[in-house]
Amino acid sequence: MRQIGSLLCSTLLCAAAAGAAHAGIVTAPGADLAVSLITYGPGDVYWERFGHDAIEIRDRVSGQAVSFNYGVFDFDERGFLLNFARGYMHYMIDAEPTGADERFYRDSGRSIASQRLRLSAAQAAKLRDFLLWNLQPQNAGYNYDYLLDNCATRVRDALDRVLGGALRKALSARPGAMTYRQQIDRLTSGQAWMMLALDLGMGPSADRALNAWQESFLPMVLQRQLRAVRIADAGGGFAPLVLRERRVAPNRLEPPPQQPPDLRIPLALAGLAYAALILALRRRAPRAYALAAGAFLAAAGFIGVLLACLWTLTMHRIAWDNANLLLFNPLAFALLPAVWRARRGGGLGASSRALLGLQLAAVLLAALLHLLPDGVQQNQPWLLFAICCWGALAYSFRGAANFRGAPA
Secondary structure, three states, X not given: OHHHHHHHHHHHHHHHHOOOOOOOOOOOOHHHEEEEEEEEOOOOOHHHOOOEEEEEEEEOOOOOEEEEEEEEOOXXXXXXXXXXXXXXXXXXXXXXXXXXXXXXXHHOOOOEXXXXXXXXXXXXXXXXXXXXXXXXXXXXEEEEEOOOEOHHHHHHHHHHHHXXXXXXXXXHOOEOOOOHHHHHHHHHOOOHHHHHHHHHHOOHHHHOOXXXXXXOOOHHHHHHHHOOOEEEOOOOOEEEOEEEEEEEXXXXXXXXXXXXXXXXXXXXXXXXXXXXXHHHHHHHOHHHHHHHHHHHHHHHHHHHXXXXXXXXXXOOHHHOOOHHHHOOOHHHHHHHHHHHHHHOOOOOOHHHHHHHHHHHHHHHHHHHHHHOOOOOOOOHHHHHHHHHHHHXXXXXXXXXXXXXXXXX
């Protein structure tokens, strides 16, 4: 995939150098260029859940149309998975004939929408020149960021560049509809495991209020926001940036919901159910109790290690300062021997009591932080789940030797 953009760029430039009467978008005057934003709807694969977009440059004389997009990555790149885990993701700009791009997305059932933009001849030529420069091998790569530097923000920024900052000025003045967390939960709700993992891993930066410029990290949001943007025209007035919009292909997949799901009730019920299981097993089946309680502690410790690593060892800034580390942390591993002793009727030792007290204090601190006026982060669902589970576990240790069914 790495060579696609460079190959097309070389082909276009060679055609121009050959002296053809009209080589297409490379040599066409700005007055002949039509610029459109192409927006592709969400797909079924997890990395397609957020949609995609591209800038189409069309030469109205020769008919050549090329779509430029910033979403190319290479699985075969050396160290790709390690770099991905650390937050160092290398992406590239790519260019394809518009027809080939459309066939790919149409065949996968994803929607395609085209917005023809009102750009002057000078602006269209400037955008074309910038994209061709960006497509050159030495300029094609960039460090990808899911929220701040992705396929949509690169397209947005390229348009803002030729509009002299007018797009950023217009969108920054409008409030966004949702936070990062709400948009991510909404778009990944079709794959529950992915939604829960991402929601658990996001810190407070995912919950700050966004303006429309920031929320345009999503292609569909950028598409919607452009409809209301007005720019200065040649007559000294203002005109809509979008000249016209058309649906190229309908969506044939299950669309994401308009609002994010409320995770509080499901996770609270899950926490209550697991707490009830721990207490019921503690009285009637000590060995099963040890397995259930131990599974929770092992999971809490493992999650804590992952959250700590995301915060301290990666560039995934959205995962930094995560208060969920107070609810699920590596200290849970140290309580596993106490669960095994409780299975045989033993009580907590001094060190285990101290660890349990420290963990309960951490859960209380997480709850208090959430109650602050500004709120550290919107992690109520995980608070409810963790409070139920840790509360049941602490109660199960109380008077351990007196539980019915524990062997003498």
